[in-house]
Amino acid sequence: MMTALNPRTVRTIWALTFGGAIVWMAMIFLAPWLAARGAAGAARIVYAVFAPVCHQIADRCFVLNGHPLAVCGRCLGIYAGVLAGLVLYPLIRGFSRLALPRARTFVFVTLPLALDGLAGVLGIWRSPIGLRFATGVLWGAILPFYFVPGLADLVRTRRERLAARKLAKSPPAT
């Protein structure tokens, strides 16, 4: 699945995603930092932002200044992996083409996280937080290779459709 497109668009989307990922990651550490400084109300809001995406069970979270981070070890691994993937993206893919990873690559990086998570849910074993973090990093690292091309292609498609609509509306040349 390859499409040629304006590299500037891809670079802009990559940069915005990178900025967003850094802010998101900073907020994870901001919550315990605020809690440790006595700003309980502000910390509560930051913890609440992450509540829809993480169970936030304290003994499954890394701790900063005596307070748990805003997400569990596995989720922190996923977001750290996303940052690592974003750093690697220009080196592996570049900005001048859109290509999605192969399905088998996705299965390969998903399996460790899925097996570890499933085994935990079924009570077969309880993995240490380091392993959860590591499987999260592996899975998270592939996500920018979907997210950036997806958004870049969305922008390209919308531009193309807009141009086609303009062309259809413009009066025929005499």
Next chain:
Amino acid sequence: MDAKKPDYFRPALIAGAVAGLLSGLPLIGAGNCICCLWIVGGAAMAVKLLAAGSSTLLTAGDGAMVGALTGITAAVVDAIVSLPLRSFNLGLARRLLDKAVELGGELPSGLDDIINNSGVFSPGWFLLGLFISAAVFAVMGVLGGVIGVSLFAKKALPPAAPPQTPPGPPDAA
């Protein structure tokens, strides 16, 4: 250039409703704790529905669009489903915490206050929560949608039917 736009809304509404329902249910909703499992899975399902009902090749952009719409739909359905289950969910959380304390677990400071305050419904907090969920679920939906394209979208179009030749002029004879 193909300016034909696939119908995103139907698959997004169906898959978003399913994902939102699963997210809002007690215990089952915890699936979202694994990187928004229901939302990412719902968005991938939306792409599968879109691919089944579309004759054109789906692009990553189509996946991103249908995924984002699925995420937003799921956030709305999740908020609606969670509302009547609020007291049940809080009761469940309280029982789990009591059990953890019984077993000698240590709870983070302030968690008790958070649970007690969560029982009070405020439209402002509800809207803020809905807005945050919609934004987060839309991003996760984009991800699920593009992953769905790579897994489920048609790789090539079926060969086109041969053009019909116009009937020739009637025989003069």
